[in-house]
Amino acid sequence: MKALYFNRFGDSDVLEYGDIKIPNIGENDVLIKTEYIGLNFADIYRRRGNYHIEDNQPYINGYEASGQIIKVGANLKENLLGKSVLFVDVPFANAEYVKAPSDHLIMLPNGIDTKKAATIGLQGLTADFLANNLGQNKAADNVFITGISGGVGQLLSQILSAKGVYVSGSVSSKLKQKAALSLGANQVYLNCDKAIWQPKLISKVDTVYDGVGSTLAESISLLKNRGKVIFFGMAGGKPENIDLIDLLTHSKSILTGDLWDYLTTFEERQFRSERLFKLISDGKIKTSEPTIFPLSEGKAAHDFLESGKNIGKILLKTD
Template sequence: MKNLQNEVIYLKALVFNTFGGPEVLEYAEIPNPVIGPNEILVRMKAIGLNFADIYRRKGNYHLAGEPPYILGYEGAGIVEEIGANIQGIQVGDRIAFADVPYANAELVAVPFEKAIPVPETISFNEAASVMLQGLTAHYLTRDSYAVKKNDVVLVHAAAGGVGQLLVQMVNLLGGKVIGLTSSAEKAAVAEEAGASKVFLYKDDWKKQILEATDGKGVDVVYESVGSTLQDSFEVTRIGGTVVFYGMAGGDPALVDPRMLMDTSKTLTGGDLWNVLTSREERVARSSELFSWMQEGKVRLAEPTTFELSNGQEAHRYLESRKSTGKIVLIR
């Protein structure tokens, strides 16, 4: 890294100049970010990799600005510099964030309102693994549908990052989980997370769920597949709820509101950015999440790690869909 007086200071980042496959990613030098009075400069230690990064690299999601583009929206690191207006955060503090762009770099400018303190007992890898997925599972079980004692809950993609956390949080809040996965190997992962029963998509899972609930159906479904939305309603009890929060398997069919009226069922949606509306919300929700982790009530699978400089391979691994836990880029 250059650091000569009157010269631009450079840092290393994972960038791309054209849309395409993992091969478009380069580990290159870019100018150092200059922070404003309400920002902090964070030296990154761990950066979460998500499918949104894949979609942006391919050009499926909108990207602001001009090339070279930098991916990444969640991570954790150490405060290196603070802006003139910053109070309550000091150089050397450990912080994480869930929604700050350009995270695939050695240094990231983080707005104060998005800086989340990380306890010493939570590792950087853990913090980078749990920000987006953990806070998503948190609001789904606290806000979209507040899980109650003895609720029977169906979790789609129960072996995925959000799925495993949903399973644990539902159990923590007194519910009972039925999971859905695509393979026996992933079913074992969901069971290890705490699902009482796990069924496979390739089987007649709707019949199996109705049999497991004595024909009544589940109280709530956390629906992240999209294309299975109507199926989810079919296994939901009269007066139950379907929480729609993702479309990993394709667009959902349109829902006839007359069906909702006739069955007294509820369809609700959820998006993390409608919940994380202030620093107070971010800190409060993260604090509860970190407390559950410290107490052993929520456990994270060990993430698969790649050096940031090896971002191409990390992207290939995520796209292979062979992973069941989080992928983290480390510095």
């Protein structure tokens, strides 16, 4: 089968596209013919050698894809064959065929095709646990999202808007501002105008969702006393050290979370994805059209993600 892989850590030049063996499945596994593979920031961290990656020669990136079940293990029901599924936490996804444990499958309901499922995928489930487990915002809360036009930002913004939360956020370009406003954000600020809008938001915000990371200190400054920053990623670089005593003095908190700690059973994966899919079928969440690269052009896809120019999801398509 064809796969995108690398033998050493580094910039996108280390990526190669070529032939490797189709994996053997165990009795509780299925074999999936992938259609759309999600490209995520974590894949960049892994390629650079800054993040956990499954030990394998060669290294194969990716944990998220949608496709069809084409083989089932001896302990599983035959009627799984042909079903459309999504997974977001199975290694070696940058390949035409992926072995997945059956309890890691997310079954797709009618109306959600493999492209839509991969577009929502990991970002949608992340937005789900950030909003419902960490943020727990109430209607009329004042919330700010850094990089609001990104994959997680778009979905999080809509999940919160559907709860009646007042959602604002920041972006780096007018194109991204337009995209975030078209998905229902109340107010979207340009980073280049920070000197104007940021002082007006100091101590006004209940919750900041920060997946940019390098902005953490600024995010804390926007909080009201008793407010919280939900720090969930470092797309813009590592945050500087935070003064805990300063946080304590103003009763401010920082919460963190990793999706994989919120997807621990088949039931949890199903429950969270059904909640998301319902928001989509109810018309409460829209997604912007994903940018799709053939898997063979994985290097171009990595370069595009690292350029910070994308709006929404990047997918790799197998033949």
